[in-house]
Amino acid sequence: MFEALGDKLQATFKKLRGKGKLTEKDIDAALREIRMSLLEADVNYKVVKTFANNLKEKCMGEEVLKSLTPGQQVIKIVNNELVALLGGESRDINLADNGPTIIMVVGVQGSGKTTSIGKMGNFFKNKKNKKVVFVACDIHRAAAVDQLKVLGEGLDIEVFTLDKKDAGKIAKKGVEYGKKIGADIIIVDTAGRQHVDSEMMEEAVKVKKAINPNETLFVIDSLMGQQAVDAAKAFDESLEITGFILSKLDSDARGGAALSVTYITKKPIKFSAFGEKMEDFEPFHPDRVASRILGMGDVLSLIEKAETIYDEKEAKKMEEKMRKNSFTLEDFLDQMESMNKMGGIEGLLSMLPEAGKLKGMAISEKDLIKQKAIIQSMTIKERQNPNIINASRRKRIAAGSGTKVSDVNKLLTGFEQSKKMMKQLNSGKMKFPGMKLPFM
Known part of the structure; x- marks a missing residue:
């Protein structure tokens, strides 16, 4: 996903490495290229501005200008700032102290929400050895419940459904059922729309009040860029989301959503979903992602x-x-x-x-x-x-x-x-x- 951005940043650093000493003019030129690379990657303009200002302030210090390896010092600074931009440290799921952990998943239609739920269920079941239950509360999209059932069947995860038109009641009954059968993780799917609207938001708020989840995760579509960030901001204002699942990370998207959403909302990316297999899901590590963007590997x-x-x-x-x-x-x-x-x-x-x-x-x-x-x-x-x-x-x-x-x-x-x-x-x-x- 970050290949184009990574290539451009690495090309900029290659020029810096070739210089024995850096002048203010060299740093300005490099920062200009970094700024353009981020804008082309569809990173929010305000984010780019703050990022560039922070870089300039730190790169103009004696540590860089008088260093014997100034290029490496600049890369180190950029790496640290990228890690901060992506959320700093990795954030684990807030597990319940007693009883099952309830995870409510929200997002706009087409963001990969239901597939991400399947991958997350598989992650907790097979990698964390947890008993998982899905609760199907998307009562609006045709075949949404059936899609979740198919995923659950393939993963050997039980799916709770109810023939009602009240998402709040379905969610409440689903959580009660999960507790009854001794589930460790209850993942609640909710309805999405093509665009954020008041009806969808009201229903999501109703579901949240009915189940009081430990986590409210918004699935952010990597392909949507700034649109996804705007939608995430709207959901956060109404639902107080606790974090993000970054979907379609294997796409050729420019990466702007991932590099903007945490700065804009102050909420962390907790998981990344990529690839076509149910195993293609993992915790999000800002330091590792930053390292890969800069060509430093992710061992x-x-x-x-x-x-x-x-x-x-x-x-x-x-x-x-x-x-x-x-x-x-x-x-x-x-x-x-x-x-x-x-x-x-x-x-x-x-x-x-x-x-x-x-x-x-x-x-x-x-x-x-x-x-x-x-x-x-x-x-x-x-x-x-x-x-x-x-x-x-x-x-x-x-x-x-x-x-x-x-x-x-x-x-x-x-x-x-x-x-x-x-x-x-x-x-x-x-x-x-x-x-x-x-x-x-």
């Missing part, structure tokens, strides 16, 4: 993703193979499947400091099926030593797997690039203390 998130899928014995076995240079194409396919579960190669590389991206290396399920067919069409000798695969062998493999020679070429190129990357990781240039990733 902590990478390790957390790895820990959910990697097997320690397999990791050690793979490490030994890499050390002995016996990593084969079959091993490569296993690692591609693991990487895909963690967000794909490009997603992983974006978390590595200054690793860059392997363009064109994103692996989809369809790609994996194709790659598996190609590898299975090779002889054992070819899988163990791809260097022997010449032009005629490539034609035979392509014909046997029902693919093109270009597909075989792409697989072999990807294999060599992956070996180089893993060799670099194991050489110590990109070490992660106390942790071996499954592809290392």
